[in-house]
Amino acid sequence: MAEYSPKEIEKKWQAKWEEEKIFEAADFSKKSKFFVLDMFPYPSGEGLHVGHPRGYIGTDVIAHYMRMKGHNVLHPMGWDAFGLPAENYAIKTGVHPAVSTEKNIKRFKEQMKLIGLSYDWSREINTTDPDYYKWTQWIFLLLFERGLAYQETLPINWCPSCKTGLANEEVVAGKCERCGAEVTKKNIKQWVLKITDYAEALLEGLNELDWPEKIKEMQRNWIGKSEGAEIQFPISNSQFSIKVFTTRPDTIFGATFMVLAPEHELVEKIVTPEQSSQVEEYREKTKIKMDIERQLEDKKKTGVFTGAYAINPANRKEIPIYIADYVLPSYGYGAIMAVPAHDERDFAFAKKYNLPIEEIELDKTAKQATKWLEKKGCAKPAINYKLRDWIFSRQRYWGEPIPLVFCPECKKRVENSKIPRPQRFASELARVAMRAGKPKSNPKSKFKIQNLEFNLGEILNPGWVALPEEELPLTLPALEKYEPTGTGEPPLAQAKDWVETICPKCGGKAIRETNTMPQWAGSCWYFLAYIMLGEQNQKAKIQKLNSKFKIQNSRLIKYWLPVDFYVGGAEHAVLHLLYSRFWTKVLSDAKMINFDEPFLKLQTIGLILAPDGQKMSKSRGNVINPDEIIEKYGADTFRIYEMFMGPFDQPIAWEPKGINGARRFLQKVWEIFEKSQISNLKSQINSNVKNPNIQKEMHRTIKKVSEDIEQMKFNTAVASMMEFVNEVQSPRSKVQSQRLEDFLKILAPFAPHISEEMWSMLGHKESIFKEKWPKYDPKIIIENEVNLVIQINGKVRGTIIVPTGLSEKEAVNLALKSEKIQKWFTPLDSKHLTGREDKKIQKTIFVKNKLINFVVE
């Protein structure tokens, strides 16, 4: 008997699959398509640990299953390779990020291949490849020309350690998502994408998606829609009035004072001379305070009176106007009507500053109150979103260059022209104001000034000129030093030759934008890139990407997209998943694609923790490397164990000894198979080895495994295969190899190598993955006998084996005859006497094929 030695057979089959390209997807096919996608990784220098492949193995099982079910499956992999670690490494060592990235990718790919994942490597993508980021830049320009990108000086989240700005989504509990440093504020000119225009579309789109409720809810919270009213409060003895947003206009009679954010633009206009020094001091203090501090101060309320009063439009009462940092400039209008009787924070503030608390409310719902106020001419219904626009600039080197130049001459042209700039870009406060959340579906795209054509982005951002498509990709220049300056000036500013250029529009002197795009840019559209890479050789691939992408609603896009099944970590709930939905909607509005949601079904993965229950990390020294596990146990064992450990979407600690069970299982499979080879020979002499039990068990297992795979319940799928093997292995079973063929097919997605090996040992020439997924016969599964449970007053008192489909009458007869049951009605000995004599059956409950319950008194 041959030993089971995974190392040899795994190497052999991996080579064969690659050589025969059996996992490459065909563009177009009569088969129905199925696009199953993993969130592509950032190829870090640390390589994969045993946690990463959990998702990849899960999608691999799905991919194999769907192929065998007769679908044309697209299952690609690529690299999200822009990002800080490569750049930080470059700063330390001088090695160009492209060089270290390439090395890391090679390592990742090797590790993935060791696991035997069935990716279509002919479609591999890499976001840092200029032929890839050409299109990231191209899409950025599409957003720009549609008026969805604008530049503004903003107090942005600034990570002093990474020396770069961060998006709101990248700030976690006041700390940098990447390095954990405290985030501060810095005023920097930034490119910002108007994701807020899509707030409503992003919110509504969630309803149709088959995503975990948790992720949808996180996105809903992030978008943060609230409905209410905007109300004008005139300021006494002044031309100004304060606009507030409230969800409770019905509480307006209880509004006894007003609070403005210290940053509010009206503050300097209304403050009285007596109060101005105090107010100024408070505003200065607030400026230095960061958001985090505001939060950490245990929500203690501070504020200063402005000296001014507003008039409550509901009752014409004069109420004082305060500034306080508990009112945020970035939400609503940065101003509130304070209703201390109703709102905790207002209450705390009122207590502290001795302001009146009045419990008077309108006897109306919020909606009715809005109407009532609307009639008085001081309010209108309003919707507000928490969602902020997406700060898109990074002051770093290793990212996509932003394909814009700044031309002073063109700036004059735009500013001197009479084309009006839309008001909404006038100020920050206006920027965050309420809006319907709906973009113009077809923004006017061309404006002529002095015979030069300007697009909407160029009008909105005077002086900024888009690179023409022919000049893409705008590649990153070589640098000697990657260190950020720390002043906010990006490293690219040092590349003088690169920065100084000519304006593609007017030919005048111009300078390039030196900020780069954030890490999320490349992943916003990568699912499209896999489709564009449909051809078989590398050069043709890139050409195809270059030539076909613009084709509106190309056949390829229509065939493959959207993604049918997407698997990845929940940590991307409001970053990648929101951003790529946004870009997809823009591409859809621009008629580049014919769908507006990229991922129809989403499944999240539970983290695999180190045996100590901690997150695996190099610094903790608790990393378990898949290479070592595979070296010791084989890839199939590794795959089985990863799927068997526990529910797919729940976190779980790696249990070093647990993997033994998976190995034993495959060992048994191996041995049973070899035995069956022998018994198969015997069967030619004695054909009387058919075993109906095994057949039934087989069909039942096929059913269970099929259903479980479809529900991502891999742990119970493996468990049921283990049960089958235990059954087959037990001495009372004799097995024909015929029956085992189906078993190999259902095992194959989980343990592809051993399955292929045994399949070929059975004499098959073709790969097992060319086989059809076995069907189970429901008739075979039906039992002709069932174990009928007999209960008395709901307690199990015995079971009887009865023919399937037994009627109630017969069942009752049989049950009452059973000795075990009878003793509960008739006293047998003194010990049983107590309370048991003269039992009368009050009621009988009968569930066909399941149980019979006698209710006795």
Add this chain to the structure above:
RNA sequence: GCUGGGAUGGCGAAAUUGGCAAACGCACUGGGUUUAGGACCCAGCGGGGCAACCCUUGAGAGUUCGAAUCUCUCUCCCAGCACCA
């Protein structure tokens, strides 16, 4: 504080969705095999009890012939958000 998800043997977990709680696996115990260790095989493995039986799904109540599953109250844990007007 708000939102979402949880709590079942020593551990990871199952439970056809209201019908035999603990499948499958890990660990453990006893035995076999072995020079020894490992590997492997057999048996056992929620608690109590010699047994008949009794008890057991975070706590308590309820609905029901019957509850891990449904309802209510509470406790604790995990995740996300958080001065969002």
